[in-house]
Amino acid sequence: MTKKNTPTTLxxxxxxxxxxxxxLRSMCRLMAAVNVKEGRLLTRxxxxxxxxxxxxxxxxxxxxxxxxLATLSPGDFFGExxxxxxxxxxxxxxxxxxxxxxxxxxxxxxxxxxxxxxxARKVLVGAVKRLHHVDSGLAD
Numbered sequence: 533m534t535k536k537n538t539p540t541t542l543x544x545x546x547x548x549x550x551x552x553x554x555x556l557r558s559m560c561r562l563m564a565a566v567n568v569k570e571g572r573l574l575t576r577x578x579x580x581x582x583x584x585x586x587x588x589x590x591x592x593x594x595x596x597x598x599x600x601l602a603t604l605s606p607g608d609f610f611g612e613x614x615x616x617x618x619x620x621x622x623x624x625x626x627x628x629x630x631x632x633x634x635x636x637x638x639x640x641x642x643x644x645x646x647x648x649x650x651x652a653r654k655v656l657v658g659a660v661k662r663l664h665h666v667d668s669g670l671a672d
Contacts, residue, residue: 545586546665547612547658555651558644563634574610574625574633581614581621583635590631596623603628615641616659 542548542556551559565588568574575581577596586609594602594610601623604610613619615638645652 544607545609546662547655549658550654551651555648559636562640562644563636566633566635568627568631568633570627570629572627574627575621575623577622577624578620581611582638584611584615584641585609586634588632588634590627590629592625592627592631594623594625612659612662614638616655
């Protein structure tokens with residue numbers, strides 16, 4: 533059995549790193565464990581996204597326009613821009629192995645942000661920093 537994410541593991545994710553322990557606990561309560569089979573398409577580039585996912589077990593590949601961008605493993609995450617901004621998925625992510633993920637639904641996440649503007653501000657700053665990092669890496 534896989535251990536559910538804790539506030540400590542969420543704080544390691546840049547998007548959530550500025551949140552207090554209480555704010556992280558609020559996020560953890562919204563997350564649900566999801567088991568997926570090898571070969572499953574987790575996101576499709578250009579399609580709407582409805583959840584943010586953290587990999588607990590297994591591996592996945594990330595492709596944009598068919599080009600391999602990254603291999604993700606436990607501790608990695610994806611989908612933050614879709615749940616924050618409602619933008620289409622920027623890449624296709626496919627499970628290379630059977631996986632266990634923690635998923636955060638966009639509707640519940642937005643309700644939390646509406647109820648707590650401090651969390652919203654911190655998460656938005658974290659997302660912008662991550663996007664800047666990703667864009668900088670693609671320019672290399």
